[in-house]
Amino acid sequence: MVEKEEIYAGKVKYSGVFPYRDFYQFCYDWLLEELALVLTEKEYEEKISGNEKEVKFKWIGTRELTDYFKMEIKVSFHITNMVNVEINKDGNKIKTNQGKIKIATQGNLLRDYKGKFETRPFYKFLRGIYEKWVITQRVIQFEQYLSGKCDEFAGQAKAYLDLEGKR
Numbered sequence: 001m002v003e004k005e006e007i008y009a010g011k012v013k014y015s016g017v018f019p020y021r022d023f024y025q026f027c028y029d030w031l032l033e034e035l036a037l038v039l040t041e042k043e044y045e046e047k048i049s050g051n052e053k054e055v056k057f058k059w060i061g062t063r064e065l066t067d068y069f070k071m072e073i074k075v076s077f078h079i080t081n082m083v084n085v086e087i088n089k090d091g092n093k094i095k096t097n098q099g100k101i102k103i104a105t106q107g108n109l110l111r112d113y114k115g116k117f118e119t120r121p122f123y124k125f126l127r128g129i130y131e132k133w134v135i136t137q138r139v140i141q142f143e144q145y146l147s148g149k150c151d152e153f154a155g156q157a158k159a160y161l162d163l164e165g166k167r
Contacts, residue, residue, distance in 0.1 A: 001118055004072070007143050008107035008150040013100070014161040017087060020055075020079070020097040026160050027075070027153075028059075035149055037061030037073060053099075055079040069138075070110040071146050075153075078102045103157055107150035109142055 031037050039061040047054040061073045082099030112118065117127035131139060 001115065002113045003111040005109050005111070005143075006106060007109050008105065008147045010105050010150065010154050012103040012105075012154050012158045012161075014158065015100045016161070017085065017096055017098045018101070018161050018164050020082065020099075023101075023157075023160060023164070027077075027157055030153060030156055031059070031061050031073070031075070035061065035063060035073070035153075037063050051083055053079070053082040055082060064113075065142055067114065068112060068116075068135075069142050070113040071142070072108040072110055073146075073150060073153075074106040074108070076104040078104075101161065103154065105150050105154050107146045109139075109146055111139075 028039065031039055039059050042058045042060050044057040045055070056076075056078050058074065058076045061075075062070060064070050078101070080100045080102075082097050084095060085098045086093045086095055088094075111131070112127060117123045117130075
């Protein structure tokens with residue numbers, strides 16, 4: 001059985017002006033290019049009430065680090081009170097969006113994701129020894145890497161929103 005350990009959990013909140021389509025593409029591309037994740041969209045939901053929209057979507061991205069370790073990043077977006085607005089930028093009117101965004105990021109480290117140590121009880125015993133005495137430093141390295149990358153994604157998303165909102 002795969003052993004899944006949550007290494008990172010963080011949230012970003014933003015309220016203001018942002019280009020929804022560009023923000024969606026920025027986040028998707030960043031996860032795809034910077035982390036080389038295999039991304040799947042597990043959920044997408046839109047609710048329209050009047051001129052406001054509520055959008056929810058979840059992504060799950062995975063990447064094999066070794067044949068024993070795999071990282072999994074789950075990102076949930078919840079956008080509320082999103083409306084279309086026009087802003088003046090250098091004398092030109094630009095169509096964009098305004099609303100509130102909540103982004104929840106979770107980073108998990110999966111161990112023995114292929115289940116090689118689960119075939120026999122003796123292998124489970126060996127796995128405990130392997131993790132505790134042989135690859136202790138490697139586990140710490142992967143945990144730090146995953147935590148750092150999740151935190152970097154949250155920072156990049158927040159910086160993008162802050163930058164686009166001030167234009």
